[in-house]
Amino acid sequence: DAMVIQNPRYQVTQFGKPVTLSCSQTLNHNVMYWYQQKSSQAPKLLFHYYDKDFNNEADTPDNFQSRRPNTSFCFLDIRSPGLGDAAMYLCATKGFRTEAFFGQGTRLTVV
């Protein structure tokens, strides 16, 4: 059974049109992350939550925001997507041991 679920798997959005990606986890862990992975690159951390504490990385663009209404759900909002924001977006939480447990990702295309 999937423990981190990301919807949708594929998202196409228009240049400049706000888009929201969603993530839910059944592990009930207090940590959640959003990573951005561009083609042929390593994942790059955008945000992470520890309980209700929200942290964005220093180089996360202002165009990106995140919400976590409860332990299970987390959202990534891109206010005005540009062509450079096309990427795979990966949500994760803490796994059974100490690893980060990832969802299947949402592949975002900007047209």
Added chain:
Amino acid sequence: AQKITQTQPGMFVQEKEAVTLDCTYDTSDPSYGLFWYKQPSSGEMIFLIYQGSYDQQNATEGRYSLNFQKARKSANLVISASQLGDSAMYFCAMREMDSSYKLIFGSGTRLLVRP
């Protein structure tokens, strides 16, 4: 600052043979965790193996083993008896040992298993 280095952009291996993927790291924190992930073309990140900095023995998970050399700051992944399904991108990662559980990734190695 913590850093992960993977110097092999791409690797080939013959089916059923073993292959080693290199990873070196740099940190001033004595307490850290090292991870390997597999990313097939579908895009999901699959956890393979974990090594803690204080673990005395090298980690093993089925066909995967981690060759941990602390003094050299290396954490190489060894895949034994390669299978066609092992063809994927492999990422080495390190975790800060604070409460955030943030992972820092290397640039990855693309492995292609030849039949």
